[in-house]
Amino acid sequence: MTVVVGYTSTLEGEAALAAALAELADADEKLVVVLSRPSDPADANGQQEADAVRDRLDEADVVFEVRQVPPGADVGEHLVTLCVERAPRLLVFGLRRRLPEAHLELGAHARRILLDVPCPVLVVKSGDEATAR
Numbered sequence: 001m002t003v004v005v006g007y008t009s010t011l012e013g014e015a016a017l018a019a020a021l022a023e024l025a026d027a028d029e030k031l032v033v034v035l036s037r038p039s040d041p042a043d044a045n046g047q048q049e050a051d052a053v054r055d056r057l058d059e060a061d062v063v064f065e066v067r068q069v070p071p072g073a074d075v076g077e078h079l080v081t082l083c084v085e086r087a088p089r090l091l092v093f094g095l096r097r098r099l100p101e102a103h104l105e106l107g108a109h110a111r112r113i114l115l116d117v118p119c120p121v122l123v124v125k126s127g128d129e130a131t132a133r
Contacts, residue, residue, distance in 0.1 A: 012094025
């Protein structure tokens with residue numbers, strides 16, 4: 001089986017990656033990390049981010065694949081399409097905290113993902129904030 005994680009180099013992205021690693025059921029399960037920074041050969045920061053994630057996963061000794069969202073693609077749509085094609089056991093992504101009066105509002109990407117992916121979704125917050133499933 002596969003666990004997919006939407007990753008950004010933010011506190012939320014780090015929390016999502018850590019949660020996805022913790023969710024791997026066994027050594028044969030594959031982790032697919034989707035970097036939200038579009039792949040662009042001219043973007044040195046995007047390549048550094050990809051290399052840093054690969055190094056971290058090599059150290060974690062897990063089976064993994066790192067993918068980048070294609071230039072011009074919508075991150076939410078890309079994750080939904082990937083989940084439809086790959087049928088993962090779980091999708092994990094991080095969510096920024098919203099203001100208390102807007103606690104039921106989600107960003108466009110999060111809303112699209114939650115409504116359209118055909119698999120269970122684990123949404124994590126950064127730091128000491130609660131994890132919701």
